[in-house]
Structure formats: C-alpha cells, structure tokens
Amino acid sequence: MARLLPGFPLWPMLPVVHGHVQVFAFAVLMTIGVLYWFLPRLWGCPAPPAWRAQTAFILLFGGLLVVLLGFMTGIRSLVVFGAVGEGVGAACVVGEFANLLRRRKEPGKGSDPAMLAALGSTALALPLAYVTQLLSALRMSLSSVQLSYMLAFYGVLVPVALAMSSRLFPLYFRTRLPERRTLAAAIVVSVVGLYLRLAGDASAWHGGVRLGCALQAAGIVGAIAALRMLAPREKRPAAARVLWRDPTAWLVHIAYASLAADAVALVATVWSGQEPSPSLEWHLVGVGYVTCLIAGVGTHLLPGFARRRPRSQHAGWVLLGLLAGALLLRLWAVVEHGWGAALSGTSAGILGVAAMAVFAWNVGLGSLRHPTK
Numbered sequence: 001m002a003r004l005l006p007g008f009p010l011w012p013m014l015p016v017v018h019g020h021v022q023v024f025a026f027a028v029l030m031t032i033g034v035l036y037w038f039l040p041r042l043w044g045c046p047a048p049p050a051w052r053a054q055t056a057f058i059l060l061f062g063g064l065l066v067v068l069l070g071f072m073t074g075i076r077s078l079v080v081f082g083a084v085g086e087g088v089g090a091a092c093v094v095g096e097f098a099n100l101l102r103r104r105k106e107p108g109k110g111s112d113p114a115m116l117a118a119l120g121s122t123a124l125a126l127p128l129a130y131v132t133q134l135l136s137a138l139r140m141s142l143s144s145v146q147l148s149y150m151l152a153f154y155g156v157l158v159p160v161a162l163a164m165s166s167r168l169f170p171l172y173f174r175t176r177l178p179e180r181r182t183l184a185a186a187i188v189v190s191v192v193g194l195y196l197r198l199a200g201d202a203s204a205w206h207g208g209v210r211l212g213c214a215l216q217a218a219g220i221v222g223a224i225a226a227l228r229m230l231a232p233r234e235k236r237p238a239a240a241r242v243l244w245r246d247p248t249a250w251l252v253h254i255a256y257a258s259l260a261a262d263a264v265a266l267v268a269t270v271w272s273g274q275e276p277s278p279s280l281e282w283h284l285v286g287v288g289y290v291t292c293l294i295a296g297v298g299t300h301l302l303p304g305f306a307r308r309r310p311r312s313q314h315a316g317w318v319l320l321g322l323l324a325g326a327l328l329l330r331l332w333a334v335v336e337h338g339w340g341a342a343l344s345g346t347s348a349g350i351l352g353v354a355a356m357a358v359f360a361w362n363v364g365l366g367s368l369r370h371p372t373k
Contacts (some may be wrong), residue, residue: 017071019145019282023152024086025064026356027290028126029057030298031160032093035052038164039097042115043104048096056096059089067133081136090126097123113184118163121191125155146278147198153285154194154216158259161188161293162223169227170298173249176228183226190219210270217266224256247316251296254324258288279335287327287352295319295359302363315362322355 040047063085070078097119129151136144166178193215200208262284265276299310299319312318329348334343359365 004255017068019149019186020068020071022286023149023157025061025130027157027286027294028152029060030086030294031157032056032060034164034301034302035097035160038167039100042112042167043100045103048100052096056089056092059085063087063194070324076125079136080134081226083130083136086133087127087130092132094123094126103114112163112167114163114178114180114187114332117184117187117191120157121187122156125151125191125194129156131159147204149282150194150198153290157192157290158220159232161189162187162227164297165227165293168297168301169229171250172297173246173252176231178228179226183223186219186222186226186243189222190216192221193217209275211250212267213275217263217270220259220266224260227256229253229256230252237246247313247320248296248299250320251292251299251323254327255289255293257329258292277334280331283327283330283334287330287348289351290310292323292327295323295355298359299363302365310362310365311364312362315358319355319358319362322351322358325356326351 034047036053044182066078066082066085068082070076070080070082084173101119129148132144132148132151136148146169162183166183169175170177193212196214196215197209197212200206200210200212262281265281265284299316303310326348329344329351333345333348336344
C-alpha cells in the first residue's frame with residue numbers, strides 16, 4: 001500500500017482540489033483551447049495538427065486528474081507524476097504558440113502589442129505555475145499551491161483575457177477600438193508587479209509586496225481604461241440587439257467591475273501593508289472576472305466555432321442570475337464566519353455548477369465541431 005503524505009490529509013486538501021479544478025481544469029484549459037482556435041485566424045497561418053493539440057490536452061488534463069487523485073489519497077508519487085505531465089503539456093502549449101507566431105503569414109496582425117504581451121506573460125507564467133505544483137508535492141507545502149494560483153490568475157488568465165477583450169469587444173459589444181499600445185503597457189506593468197510581489201513574499205520584503213501590488217493595481221486600471229468600455233458605443237443601424245437588454249453585456253460589465261474591485265483591494269494593500277485575503281482576491285478574479293467573462297464572451301464565441309448561434313437568449317438571463325448570485329454569495333462567505341460562511345459558500349457552489357450547466361447547454365459545448373466543407 002502506498003504511503004500517505006503526512007502533510008496532505010484528505011479533508012484539508014478539499015479546498016485545494018476545488019481551487020485546482022476551478023483554475024486549471026476550467027479556466028486555464030478553456031483559455032488554451034480558445035487560443036488554439038483564435039491565433040491561427042488572427043495571424044493568417046494554418047492551425048496546428050489536431051494530434052498535437054490533443055497530445056497537449058491529454059498531458060494537461062490527464063496530469064491534472066492524476067494530481068487530484070494524489071491530493072485526495074495523499075499519495076505523493078501520484079502528485080509528482082501528474083505535475084510532471086502537466087508541466088510537459090504546458091511546454092507543448094508554449095512551443096505551439098511560439099511556432100504559430102513564427103509561421104504567421106500576416107506580420108502586421110501578429111504585431112498586436114497587447115496580444116504579444118499577453119502571450120509573453122503566458123509563456124513564462126504557465127510553465128512556472130505547473131512547476132510550483134510539482135514543488136507542492138516535493139516539499140509538502142500548500143504555499144506552492146497558492147503561488148501556482150497567483151501565476152495562473154495574474155500571469156496567464158488576466159493578461160490573455162485583456163488582450164482577447166480588445167479583439168472581441170468591438171465585435172460583440174460595439175465598444176470603441178481600444179488603445180492597444182496603452183493596453184500592452186498596462187499588461188506589462190501588471191505582470192512586473194506580480195513578480196515583484198511574489199519576490200517580496202518569498203524574501204519577506206514588505207516594501208516589494210506593496211510596490212508590486214501598486215503596480216498590479218495601476219496595470220489593471222490602465223488596462224480597463226485602454227479598453228474604452230465606458231466610451232459611447234459604435235452606432236450600427238443594422239445591430240439587432242440593445243446592449244442593456246443583452247445578458248452577455250451585463251456579464252461582461254460584472255466581470256470588469258470585479259476586476260476593478262480587485263484593483264481596489266490591491267490599493268488597500270499599499271496603504272495598510274497587509275495583503276488582501278487570498279479568498280477575496282481569488283474569487284474576485286476567478287469567479288467575478290474570469291468566469292463571468294468566459295460566460296459573457298463565450299456565449300457568442302464558442303457557437304461560432306461551429307457557425308451556430310446560442311440556443312436561447314432566455315438561457316443567457318438565467319446564466320446571468322445564477323452567476324451573479326454565486327458571486328455575491330461567495331464574497332459574503334469571505335466576510336462571514338461559522339455556519340453562515342459554510343452555508344453561503346455551499347450555496348454559491350451549487351449556483352455555480354448550475355450556471356456552468358446552463359452555459360454548456362446554451363453554447364452546445366458537447367457538440368462543438370468544425371463544420372464540414
């Protein structure tokens with residue numbers, strides 16, 4: 001019988017399993033999948049062979065399942081083996097994106113500074129996030145797990161989401177064209193702040209943590225401003241829908257309100273010297289920003305993969321209500337204590353699962369295929 005990890009008892013690891021699934025099984029894999037589809041079209045180059053994308057997916061998702069099994073059972077060798085698989089998969093993804101950039105047929109499109117900044121951040125942060133997963137098993141330390149979440153959120157998900165927003169918002173929500181150079185600079189500032197903050201945490205340099213949080217907040221605010229979301233919308237007489245009657249537009253605004261709230265929490269760190277609650281920060285970014293943005297933009301983008309439309313706009317309103325309720329309950333669980341926090345968090349989880357089921361049904365996630373020629 002394999003020996004259980006003394007530092008990883010089952011019950012305390014359940015939040016780690018929950019976080020790992022939310023961040024790496026849902027948000028990161030969704031982001032990678034969209035980039036595999038989006039980048040060849042942006043850069044005018046052939047899509048990578050299906051077998052290479054499938055290999056990366058098997059390594060990432062298969063490794064993730066093995067890591068989760070190792071966490072749940074406390075078997076260190078499983079965590080190590082799964083983390084190595086995830087790391088190899090991440091290296092395959094980064095190599096594929098670099099290959100796509102090298103083979104692009106339209107260098108002008110490839111010079112989008114915001115997308116290049118986001119991909120550069122991903123190329124560094126994605127492998128590091130999986131390396132820290134491996135360190136968590138070797139050192140039996142949950143601090144490495146928390147580090148991997150920070151790298152995934154601020155080094156991969158937020159930069160890519162900002163760059164993708166700059167491309168898709170003018171199309172789906174009629175926003176003005178963004179200031180791409182300003183957005184790229186804001187992404188770089190935020191990422192520099194992330195690594196300065198992590199270095200400060202590692203060396204107990206509190207000044208570095210405060211400066212890093214200040215740079216992160218400045219980068220986030222600058223990025224939101226560069227997207228020009230509050231500027232008057234483009235007038236298109238042929239547009240069929242009114243934005244404020246579109247549930248996906250509400251989801252996108254909730255997403256960026258949550259990201260702005262995270263910037264406020266980071267600014268509070270600068271003044272108080274105490275970092276924001278990890279639970280507050282991760283749920284503002286993970287649920288409020290990333291999940292709501294995926295739901296809002298994905299409702300338009302994912303059916304387009306197969307040249308279809310969402311199945312029902314009514315489902316969009318249901319999705320909006322479920323995700324808004326899940327976010328509010330989850331944030332309430334952060335400030336509440338005892339049974340109130342447990343009840344609020346559990347209710348938020350139930351609403352979140354229901355929201356993802358509605359989202360998957362509405363976009364036809366189980367039947368997305370490239371259309372036959």
